[in-house]
Amino acid sequence: MPAQPSRKPGPPAETVTTDTDGGTPLRADAQHNRDRILEVAREAFTTQGTDVPLTAIARRAGVGPATLYRRFPTRASLISEAFAEQLSICVSVLDEALADPDPWRGLCTVIEQVCAMQATDRGFTAAFFSEFPDAVDYNRERTRAEEGLERLVRRAKDAGQLRDDFDPSDITLLLLANSGVVGESRQVSLAASRRLVAYLLQSFRPEHTQRLPPPAPLGLQQLHKARRAT
Amino acid sequence: MPAQPSRKPGPPAETVTTDTDGGTPLRADAQHNRDRILEVAREAFTTQGTDVPLTAIARRAGVGPATLYRRFPTRASLISEAFAEQLSICVSVLDEALADPDPWRGLCTVIEQVCAMQATDRGFTAAFFSEFPDAVDYNRERTRAEEGLERLVRRAKDAGQLRDDFDPSDITLLLLANSGVVGESRQVSLAASRRLVAYLLQSFRPEHTQRLPPPAPLGLQQLHKARRAT
DNA sequence: CGATAAACGGACGACACCTTCCACTTGCCG
DNA sequence: CGGCAAGTGGAAGGTGTCGTCCGTTTATCG
Structure with a gap:
């Protein structure tokens, strides 16, 4: 991984991306699925570009399409989170x-x-x-x-x-x-x-x-x- | 059109792209359609990239999809001719x-x-x-x-x-x-x-x-x- | 002009992806 | 432990493109 410089030390980055930023905290399983989706999405986007079918990401993450869409209503929102x-x-x-x-x-x-x-x-x-x-x-x-x-x-x-x-x-x-x-x-x-x-x-x-x-x-x-x- | 240098003068380029290179010469109307398709394809590829739906090119050229596919069996063959x-x-x-x-x-x-x-x-x-x-x-x-x-x-x-x-x-x-x-x-x-x-x-x-x-x-x-x- | 084959284009089936709906499951809290 | 709301995934409807089939049109030649 030569390309990922370590983050600047300093104020401990407040835990972003851990759960949905605003509203009610997610249920444990939901949170787990969300993380897994992001993980798979990062991988997929990285290797295949941002045009990969969302269905494929859902499948590889072991969830149904609906789950993905509930967490990330638009493709852009997924990309945005992933990066x-x-x-x-x-x-x-x-x-x-x-x-x-x-x-x-x-x-x-x-x-x-x-x-x-x-x-x-x-x-x-x-x-x-x-x-x-x-x-x-x-x-x-x-x-x-x-x-x-x-x-x-x-x-x-x-x-x-x-x-x-x-x-x-x-x-x-x-x-x-x-x-x-x-x-x-x-x-x-x-x-x-x-x-x-x-x-x-x-x-x-x-x-x-x-x-x-x-x-x-x-x-x-x-x-x-x-x-x-x- | 500042980007298209004139061709090198010299041996008169033998008429390529005028008709199908090899076999029987095309019928007049067919030849006309072929040219029109190429013209439209060039335009479309130039402005929108090579991913434009072939159907769209056919439509804009005023021919049916079948005609386009008969002349250019694959997308690559059309691109190749067009450029x-x-x-x-x-x-x-x-x-x-x-x-x-x-x-x-x-x-x-x-x-x-x-x-x-x-x-x-x-x-x-x-x-x-x-x-x-x-x-x-x-x-x-x-x-x-x-x-x-x-x-x-x-x-x-x-x-x-x-x-x-x-x-x-x-x-x-x-x-x-x-x-x-x-x-x-x-x-x-x-x-x-x-x-x-x-x-x-x-x-x-x-x-x-x-x-x-x-x-x-x-x-x-x-x-x-x-x-x-x- | 009329026969003939080349050429045509509309229509269609297949496919991939997107997106939503809904009946079922499951974590969570009392 | 039990009820409920949050969460789930499969299935289905929609859209857009591909590529082909086939009945019809039309250029060409005698």
Whole structure:
């Protein structure tokens, strides 16, 4: 498991995903089934992408379709839950990076970690770029992430470690590009991703003076808006 | 249509795609329908990807499903025909590049052109990376293309215009990465692709000395073999 | 023009997946 | 231990796509 950095130590993460967040606590067996479904779903999404038939997940989890649908009314809600942990890892990674005194190293770390996660996990990539209508605070997280990245970029530029014409959207660009290499075997994807990232990080350095084509409007915000239109 | 370079002038391309290549010539109306199907298919594949229901293509072409299936027994055969022209453009581009006295400029041209085609054409990307069991000489073309690229890379290195640790598979890597940006609007995709390519081309230059992670086994050959296993 | 075979498209059966309903089971609490 | 509500899974209805069959149309040629 080279791709899953340990969570940032600090305030003990309050037990998320353990039971349904809001209402009445689930009955013991129900809770068990819910966990099992999530477990199977993670596995399935990871290896086969987010298009796997929900029926198959239910079957492999040893429950009926109805059970799955009662817990997760929509496919998106299941995906959202299944990757909640991974997303929170992303946030931690970003926080770590912001805490790093060397902004360039911080930037590299975020990018490398997230890209490795993408490369090892087919479903994560899909989840990462899709919306989570259910997760109420997803938008907030997203905004926070973008702000964090922007700050990181600014600091790296100020430190003279990042080319001046670098645009925050270039990170999205890199992530999109990286998502292109996913789909082969885990090993191959990871190797390809690493090399790609290395190439790109090099070209982000300030020594480069050659002019670039203008950045594309690729904020995660716009990206999601565009996808929605499709 | 900024992405479709004109075909290389030279021996007048013998009329492909005009009628069924081998057997009895088609009846006039049949030929017309066939053309119309291909036209619609190209459009549909380009804008919606290669997963569009064949029934929809038939309907939009004003023919019954049976007609489509009679002409193109499998989905792959339709895709293959629909993108035959584009693929031949790729080959021409490569030939042009090989003819260029400046190998670096040649390399840039191939990459930029093909990436632009990918970025403007959703279906092309899928077609490019998928197999064509029908097209007998597809394998031959592919091999030829790989050999050509290898030669181009070699020449560029010998001319001191390409970093020494560049691997031919890095071109595949770049194309895969580029395919990741497809999916947004045509404009956005193209802008993103251009910037990505610019970044990567810069990092291919020989001034870079920092060590890279090893190349991934991404020959088009292996790639297709791996996909087949999926 | 008229015969003939090629070509056509509507309709249909098969299949996969989604989603809901409902009669039955079972954990939980008094 | 017993009743009840929460929970369950199988079965069934719905939808969309695939791929084919077959009666009808129509281009082509004499």
